[in-house]
Amino acid sequence: IVMTQSPDSLAVSLGERATINCKSSQSVLHRFNNKNYLAWYQQKPGQPPKLLIYWASTRESGVPDRFSGSGSGTDFTLTINSLQAEDVAIYHCQQYYSTPLYTFGQGTKLEIK
Amino acid sequence: QVTLRESGPALVKPTQTLTLTCNVSGFSLSTGAASVSWIRQPPGKALEWLARIDWDDAKYYSTSLKTRLSISRDTSKNQVVLTMTKMDPLDTATFYCALELSTGRFDPWGQGTLVTVSS
Numbered sequence: 001i002v003m004t005q006s007p008d009s010l011a012v013s014l015g016e017r018a019t020i021n022c023k024s025s026q027s028v029l030h031r032f033n034n035k036n037y038l039a040w041y042q043q044k045p046g047q048p049p050k051l052l053i054y055w056a057s058t059r060e061s062g063v064p065d066r067f068s069g070s071g072s073g074t075d076f077t078l079t080i081n082s083l084q085a086e087d088v089a090i091y092h093c094q095q096y097y098s099t100p101l102y103t104f105g106q107g108t109k110l111e112i113k
Numbered sequence: 114q115v116t117l118r119e120s121g122p123a124l125v126k127p128t129q130t131l132t133l134t135c136n137v138s139g140f141s142l143s144t145g146a147a148s149v150s151w152i153r154q155p156p157g158k159a160l161e162w163l164a165r166i167d168w169d170d171a172k173y174y175s176t177s178l179k180t181r182l183s184i185s186r187d188t189s190k191n192q193v194v195l196t197m198t199k200m201d202p203l204d205t206a207t208f209y210c211a212l213e214l215s216t217g218r219f220d221p222w223g224q225g226t227l228v229t230v231s232s
Binding site for chain 2: 037
């Protein structure tokens with residue numbers, strides 16, 4: 001399954017909303033449990049990725065509620081409300097539908113405008 | 114607190130075999146139902162999943178790299194080892210190991226180790 005993110009990079013002003021999209025080449029929605037096998041990670045400079053969201057919209061424990069995930073099937077969105085300086089990072093989507101042949105998007109670099 | 118730490122050579126020559134070790138702390142690979150995966154990231158590029166070993170010793174590999182990869186674990190040392198043969202400059206990347214307590218969710222990750230392939 002090929003994961004494609006858009007845009008490759010974006011610059012958003014502090015306090016504004018950032019929106020990152022992720023599209024999968026086939027549906028990652030499992031019919032038997034109606035769950036989307038899609039996760040989002042945040043990777044700050046010089047650090048490993050950190051799990052933010054799984055099942056497309058479930059926030060990992062400790063993740064601020066300004067981060068939200070949405071979408072289903074093949075189209076997904078990560079939204080960051082009220083952008084903070086600490087949110088500067090590369091964001092990656094990942095599908096785990098074809099476990100264990102996981103695939104990631106190419107990453108989206110988020111900067112402050 | 115669960116932590117993972119990768120170790121291995123920073124530089125390998127083309128055609129050589131790379132061996133990386135992932136040391137896991139705070140979680141027992143012999144008693145806990147979890148998987149450990151290796152994932153790499155070439156400089157400025159996307160993450161690429163490489164291999165996974167499960168609690169029952171089941172092993173899985175990237176389709177495109179399976180002929181070059183081998184994953185194993187030493188439960189007595191709480192370690193997972195990845196070997197990658199026939200290294201090429203295009204294999205230059207930061208290699209991460211990550212714990213998978215729930216299907217498909219990598220958390221936490223190790224800090225990563227940069228491996229450069231050059232003569």
